[in-house]
Amino acid sequence: MSKSNSEPEWTIEIKPVSGWFNLHLKDVWRYRDLLFMFVRRDFVAVYKQTILGPSWFFLQPILTTITFTIVFGNIAKIPTDNVPPVLFYMAGIVCWGYFADCLTRTSSTFVSNAHIFGKVYFPRLVSPLSNVISLLIKFGIQMLLLIGFIIYYKLNGALVDPNIYILLTPYLIFLMAGLGLGFGIIVSSLTTKYRDLSFLVGFGVQLLMYATPVIYPLSAAPEKYKWIILLNPMTSIIDTFKYAYLGAGEFNAGNLMYSSVFMVVIIAIGVVIFNRIEKTFMDTV
Amino acid sequence: MSDAIRVEDVSKLYRLGIVGNRTIAEDLNRLWARMRGKEDPYMKVGEINNRITKGRSDYVWALKDISFEVKKGERFGIIGKNGAGKSTLLKILSRVAGPTKGSIKLKGRVASLLEVGTGFHPELTGRDNIFLNGSILGMSQKEIKSKLDSIVDFSGVERYIDTPVKRYSSGMYVRLAFAVAAHLEPEILIVDEVLAVGDAEFQRKCLGKMHDVSEKEGRTVLFVSHNLQAIKNLCQRTLILNNGEIFTSGTTDESLKKYAELVREVKINVKTDIDNNTNRRGKGVIRFSGIDVTDSDGNKRNEFELGETIKFKISYEVFREIEGLNLIIAILSGLSRECITLAIHKLTSSTLYPGATGEAEVVIPDIYIKPGEYPLYFELIDEKFNGYSKDVIDDLTAPLIIKGGDSVKETDFDPDKPSGFIAIPSNLVMNEIETSKITKKEILN
Incomplete structure (x- = not known):
């Protein structure tokens, strides 16, 4: 065999370090069936051997809403922009829940999938992407619940005002998924070697909720701290969401722009770190 | 024939010990060196990987300057003692872990079986897991669907196919898992010692399958095993790793001969840990x-x-x-x-x-x-x-x-033929046949 006349064309080249921004999107596309299978697995397996099954999708936001209504509405008497408290909290919970789930699930990607990642190669990005998609199904089901409640309240003459901004929903979902994914892969990449961050994520997400207008309207926040809340990229998303579905508060395009830029930056940083870690994490995880 | 795999100067550095406060100091040190454009300081202190001797450094070369080529359609074996670097090499080849230095080029789709049943979810049924495991190994839905019957057939667990795999016996589990793997059609198949789990019949089935995909379909097989007999039967060429370095590489017969020399050098001493x-x-x-x-x-x-x-x-x-x-x-x-x-x-x-x-x-x-x-x-x-x-x-x-040797050459005894464990040479000493009166013609009538 002479090497000179016909250098074969290699399909895969394995090198110590790959490029900074190589997302392997082509690979991800090739493995789209796997993405689908992971989503299916998550969906089918999660409520196996439970009696209530998928109704847990509903029970979770309903119980949280009841708790929030009693604690924050009736006891602490936090205003809700003149919207029925049940709807106000539920909208916030459903929305925040999606982001929080995306973040926490993605942030454990490497550690919880180590047994699979250690044996087979597939584009690692498939795992966090499948999380985001399977959580989207849960989010969709919970949205139906919310819409049901909105219709019920509307028919009973409550002060809710769903408007044209509902059309922004897909974009809001995209932003939340992006933020959750971006933060999540940064955390998951950093936790492969040092597990400290995974402790932070658990209660950090919970704390972050209080820095987001989930249980209070932005208008009720004291002027002094408002800038901190506005720095939070989730603020404008939750706000827009509540404005679109309930007519609460107001819509601020500038703030939403800020969140969009924030998401792009976070995703970019996440991808770079993810690429760095992808090849070495098996040695440290 | 052209190369399907080319491995060039692949090395892999591992840090021993536990990850803790000292690791972060070393990480910062490394980052600092890299920012100044210098070589990783810990690469220099890496030692030859010999698990028996106590090293002076926490860094060890699990693989050092490994280069080899595998031709298309070839069955290539890798052997070595425990800790010689076989698994590390396979992990790098299957892109599970990255090399520290060097590069590997592969041609075609790669499927690696470092374990059977990767990603099986205990709560899902056998059928669901065929799809899940198949996709993890890189098959498309369509491919799996078209092979589903054949996979179920091969596994021999048809009756349980709609039962969650957590109810399976471990044997059924492995059979189903291997059935999926056996229906992969990659250009390059990388197999670790998955054979160790099954019974003798299962092992033969696996080896036969690997032989077939290479012989009949022209696929490249990379096989790692401790079982020298299996390597001998399956592989045309074999690479021997020792302490992370290539000890020898060549036709299987040559390599195995040298390997025997290597293994014979194992010194039994009172201090062996x-x-x-x-x-x-x-x-x-x-x-x-x-x-x-x-x-x-x-x-x-x-x-x-x-x-x-x-x-x-x-x-x-x-x-x-x-x-x-x-x-x-x-x-x-x-x-x-x-x-x-x-x-x-x-x-x-x-x-x-x-x-x-x-x-x-x-x-x-x-x-x-x-x-x-x-x-x-x-x-x-x-x-x-x-x-x-x-x-x-x-x-x-x-x-x-x-x-077999010369001593039995003059007898009728063929030492390679008989089954069983004992080989007793035997000679035919009496053999008389009395022919029948009936002729062939009579039978026809």
């Missing part, structure tokens, strides 16, 4: 200090012909009081690890005290076991067979290799 090696069991009451396998003239070797004399020369040292002493020597089967023959020799019935040493020699006058490879088992144990005071050297020395 008992915690480090599952093949050496014992609490350190008594230790083998030497084991030699020789022929009748005292030459060390491990290859013998049928009918030759084999001598085992052992020496030992006593570290704590031991009541009486027995020496057990057994010859095991390479495939099933069954004991073929075992003898207990009583060395003494009086108590030995720390500092005592001894030597013993056992002779097998003529060996008549079927040609093949036989791991050896040596054990020293006290008179009452108390598990506490023993030392076991199980498959740590070079295996015994038995060959």
